[in-house]
Amino acid sequence: MPENTLPRDEMRATIEARRDLGPDYDSALVESFLDKVDDAIAARIHNELDARMGPPPAPMPPPPHVPYAPYPEPPRGRNSQMWLALGTLALGIPLGAIGAGTAGFFGFALVLMAIVLVNVMANLPRR
Known part of the structure; x- marks a missing residue:
């Protein structure tokens, strides 16, 4: 049947x-008739657009599934461990004094354990 x-x-x-x-x-x-006319107009518009623009492009394939992508290891300079040790020592002096002044020997020991823990954790090999 012609359009x-x-x-x-x-x-x-x-x-x-x-x-x-x-x-x-x-x-x-009347509603049924108007729906059919709307469908006919929409089909004409789609046909005209297809004729002018060509067929739509093929959909892109989905990206491949990667179950686990590890974080890249941050670049470390040759002196990064030295700077970490110096920084913790520089912060350890005033923090040790504050800890010893407020909690006595227990506060001083707590600050020293925290400094050791930070340095040990920073120097552990990365997985």
């Missing part, structure tokens, strides 16, 4: 259905 005859044939069918059903179904018949 131009669809609304005319549908209109004839709607008028014949109105004659059979009576005026009680006018709004339902």
Whole structure:
């Protein structure tokens, strides 16, 4: 069936259905007819766009699934461990004094254990 005859044939069918059903179904018949006309217009627009733009591009394939991507190891300079040790010693002196002044020997020992823990954890080999 050619594209131009669809609304005319549908209109004839709607008028014949109105004659059979009576005026009680006018709004339902008009809605049905308008839906079919909208579909015909949308099909014409899609055909015109396809003719002008060509077919749509093929969808891209999904990216490959990588179950685990480890974080890259941060680059370390040759002196990074030395700077960490010097930094913790520089912070350890005032923190040790504060810990000893507030909690006595226990506070001083706690600060020293924290400094040792930081240095040990920083020098552990990375997995």
